[in-house]
Amino acid sequence: MSLKQYYTLGNSGLRVSRLALGTMTFGTDWGWGADKASAREQFMAFTEAGGNLIDTADLYTNGESERWVGEFVRDSGLRDKLVLATKASYSADPSNPNGGGNGRKHLMRALEGSLQRMGTDYIDLYLLHAWDMVTQPEEVLRTLDDAVRAGKVRHIGLSNVPAWYASRMQAVAELRGYEPLAALQMEYSLAERAIENEFIGLGTRYGMGVMVWSPLASGLLSGKYKPSTGGQFGEGRLQTMSGSNNPAFSKFSERNFAIVAELEKVANEVGRSMAQVAVNWVANRPGIATVMVGATKLAQLQDNLGALDFELPAALRERLDAVSAPAPGYPYTFFTPGMQTMLSGAAPLGDKPDGYQAPVRISGPAAGVQ
Template sequence: MPHTQTPTQPISQYFTLGRSGLRVSRLSLGVMTFGTEWGWGSDKASAQAIFDQYVDAGGNFLDTADVYTNGTSETWLGEFVRARNLRDHLVLASKFTFNLGERNANMGGNGRKNILRAVEGSLKRLGTDYLDMLYLHAWDQITPTEEVMRTLDDLVRAGKLRHIGLSDVPAWYAARAQTLAEWRGFEPVSALQLQYSLVERNIEHEFTRMGTELGMGIVAWSPLASGLLSGKYKPNEKHEGRLAIMQGSSNPAFQYMTERNWGILAELEKVANEIARPMNQVALNWVANRPGVASVIAGASTPAQLASNLAALDFAIPAELVARLDAVSTPVTPFPYYFFTNAMQGMFYGGATVGDKPAGYRAPVLVSGNGAGVA
């Protein structure tokens, strides 16, 4: 069954994030492109224009990390915010985990020493006393969950953080972190920042339901698959830009040029043509309207790119076209998740029709915005 589209939503419409009271734009501005240290991205004048364009349109949710462009992203973002005296109007999110290039074992990972160091560094570069959201950037496979959650809770109690989130972690880790928070009275996890797009849908196996059940809103990163779904890449052509630059790297997050993905791209182009919308807008719209998604991070290297991205929620994709996109991009369902499909579930009851409890059986669950966020 295709997912129901929500009504059109301007960028200035805010949804609460997870079970928190933090109100964020449905499209977040990713500022990993602020700076040219990595061989691509925006110079300072272009970055300033992109920032101004986003906030002038009503956007309030900005995403960066200490590691982005070696700290330039945070530094420029902080300058832009201060220049317009917008700190209280904006939701600033940053991340920690990655080592910034120094040969120091404790300047990376998720241990207490590095978290405290990273937060102080981010606050200094951003020129602010607090972060609205801090994400653990990736699971380091070493640090006990208890140490991470206690440290983040201490930072919230100290007034340096308002809310906390997790990015790029296993589902069991996120569930354990949230359970610890509930059990010990720590600050709960409000957001899960995860890769999600038409070509990367594996979070649907577990994270979507987990986030809904445990009160963590999904913030989708790379909704355009590093530009693949923007329409500027074609099979059997010479490619330029970030995706082409990173294609030969060891980073799996940029390895998108596959036969499967070219097929998804072809169907996306057909759907976009049928509704007379650019491919990037259709791809962003599809992600924003998936179950459990609270916000989508849309980056841009130029004001023109951002202008197109900001229009991605101004329309609804017809249900039959959503179904076509769903069908062409459906990932393989591995064990044990195929046990949870409708075909297998039907075997549990011998063919009898079994439904969920009727409305009113239990107290209603508070949902974010119009339900597209998370319970």
């Protein structure tokens, strides 16, 4: 696997690198992150290594991330070679009832703001940042489809939504001839494997490439945090944000530190950093299209970019699978081989054998055409 290998995202024709540059750390407005000089170094290192997918969002570091990304792209002269992705949903003005969420009024305003901050005429991949629990999927999809038809967006996707919501939108897109969803951007790591229940199957079956965010569990899997009884686990973003109500930063648990311990052992056995092994594990999981890596320092990013340079032995991969395996909850407890045997009298066979072809019945004008 190489950063210079490009694969189409979902069922779209958009070719993206196996690693993407996440730029939530571009900016210092939140009290942590990379300053402008470091962010520029990371951008140049990523693009020079062959990466072409840059991910940001309208409110990352209060808009600073988008502005810096736009400036770096212009200065590099690489706009046509890069895939720019950004997102919208969150509100920058709590006093405005339509200043956030996924309604048409806000999404259209947010898109114009992103285009202006990045200084570009179009966004290659525009994503809903999160489900607002209010706006109907039909309204969101029509709004995104209009943006594509207007030439301001090339492809669309979703982030942090329920599987049923994504499935409904893709079905409506197919039914009505709207722009289909090309991507699902979801959290996935050794410490967070919930998307395996629904989203991996959804994406592979219905043409949505899964873009992984936080493959290092917000830095937990880099090894810089250690178990503690005093509430101080180490220095970094997770420690700084541990008191927030953002679930993305709630990672300090007995289970997760057990994963960290096993990851450290595996990393030592293969002679790689813990971060490289963690990213490598994610990048080689079924159904994963691209993995976003981000950093506050150039050295961290350079280390992450080495995650594709090696193959993790199967035995070591299985150890990581086992220590991080999530406990199946309802209704997934019904989908085990043992329970499925009770349905048909035999364990599920999975794929049909080679040469098997189910009979095809076609009615209407196309009948008889194979």
